[in-house]
Amino acid sequence: MSYFKFEIIHKSKKSNARVGRIFTPHGVIDTPSFVAVGTNGAIKAIDSKLVSSIGLQLMFCNTYHLILQPGVDVIEKAGGIHKFINRDLPIITDSGGFQVFSLAYGSVANELKNKGTKKTDGTVLKINEDGVVFRSYRDGKKVVLTPESSVQAQKKIGADIIIPFDELPPFHTDIEKLKKSLDRTHRWEKRSLDEHLKDKKNQAMYAVIHGGINEELRKESLDFLTKLAFDGFSIGGSFGKTKEQMFNMLKFTLNLLPKEFPCHLLGIADLVSINQVLPLGIDTFDSSYPTKAARHGLALTKKGPVKIMKGENATNFSPIENDCSCWCCRHYSLSYLHHLFKASELSGLTLSSIHNLHFMVEYMKDYRLKILDDQI
């Protein structure tokens, strides 16, 4: 019996959007699906069992953070990430590459702003063909991350879907350097896959397609990676500086991607982008935006985001959304939420996070229905 399967239920007549199902050892993911980010093996401000009750099917954890705290050996000893955090639903981990290269080149946002002038803070000690050496921000110890060690770490963590180690080149890179980086990424992804295939442990591996906003390189990446035995694909690397660049790159890339594989979009945030790019055929996408927005007092609703701390909400005794069935809306008024935020009460962060995750789950349910109905 296969531990991983992707099934397309319906292809829209209007776009490349499709409704499908991803089968994993920890259950089904109905696609297209929003994937919440729980960096440290925890969705911020909500405990695992409560997260499960929201109906969120896939959760994204970050290998870089888990290596540093609690350490992958602790997670292995606990019996894997599902047992460690007590989650019976699917989990995906990344390779750690994105975070390490953010340390080296600065975060994506900063880097775009600073035109590539931001220097490394010395945390990353060495980058070569073998991999990366960096210092733990927790205890100062040297950590070696290679394609093989990243996959081994992800084996110990034991998520349902894992990701090969890749290099994240800075956005402000000339084409030759980008090409060199792409070639290395491909060698690293191949090494990651080889390491993975030695002992699959019921995990699926999604390749990461790179190439920045250069169509030739994206095609080269697709050509290289689709020839290997990956279970699915994800789209990574630089998405450009504007939404238009991102949209054009995704359109180009998804058109060339074999349709029978699930496709994950790495780290895409706002609802506007989601609505633009999902019709291109994205099956899953992860984002910390809904939970981060919640903690900043922004509640997502069908009529647009609601600023919880806005003065008028002090006496708004309705829930965030009248027809919302989430724990927060069933039990509390905007007025009380407004008060909790004003009084810096932690439960406000929990309640707004629950609402926003529930909103995304419901939003994607509706979205799937619309695809089934060929409206999208």
Added chain:
Amino acid sequence: MSYFKFEIIHKSKKSNARVGRIFTPHGVIDTPSFVAVGTNGAIKAIDSKLVSSIGLQLMFCNTYHLILQPGVDVIEKAGGIHKFINRDLPIITDSGGFQVFSLAYGSVANELKNKGTKKTDGTVLKINEDGVVFRSYRDGKKVVLTPESSVQAQKKIGADIIIPFDELPPFHTDIEKLKKSLDRTHRWEKRSLDEHLKDKKNQAMYAVIHGGINEELRKESLDFLTKLAFDGFSIGGSFGKTKEQMFNMLKFTLNLLPKEFPCHLLGIADLVSINQVLPLGIDTFDSSYPTKAARHGLALTKKGPVKIMKGENATNFSPIENDCSCWCCRHYSLSYLHHLFKASELSGLTLSSIHNLHFMVEYMKDYRLKILDDQI
């Protein structure tokens, strides 16, 4: 039908401890009972509905904080505190006096340390026979708190049990000043009661017995207050500098208190003190200690407190307590909790708070059984 009643079920043969029931418009409180503090109308890190599921019967809210945020008019408009925070169980509010006089004289802890030398920070503008004028730390507006306005605020809040306005004299006060303060407190409590009796609104009012650690003054306070139509009594004012002083004062005071009324101990913290003073006949006592300890990584157990962040807990895959039925212990290991605290995840604070409140609820259940069995 009476909205408030106190019923004694059993008096211990071994001490003055008793098991009883307090009936309120929002349900029964089994006594002796631990009262959790939810200053802003929220137990820190746990939402109201989750708090109710823990079985905590009485919750303490602070009028001073609620006056400043969200304002008592908002709570009244919401239909009262129970509706505002969505709690179907009993609530008690204080008068605001304690906080205002802490502003004037410094907090109890600081004041004990500083030998009365701490000066006011200018927040309190005026203290006279009428009441107190202070500035809101939120918007700088002047707020007048008198016996009448405190009771009116507590009427708008609408808790099941309310407390008359009193003066909290500094610990380092000579006997003459203490006597003067006591007389004023008595006049203020009488004015509070008069204001309350104009329109009871199904609320009960507990007097606050003062007198510091001076037995003569405590007796004077008892004599004055027990002649008035209060529904119960609470013990306030200075408890002295040592546990021994507190114990002796409470023993003296409780011996003189009419036994047919419920007696509340204001703000007593640790389990050691609780075990010492409950046998004197305390029926309810409030403390922020269990939730504060939880947020600082201290889990209460039958074998003593457990430091969640202790190194050895990193790989302790048992729950905090094996036989504990709380949400935290049913679902998560100490190892995961340790990780959540190390990774500064908010859900760690929620889970440890749930455990500690549940511990207190169970602790008091056991305590009542022991009284029924004349073991205490």
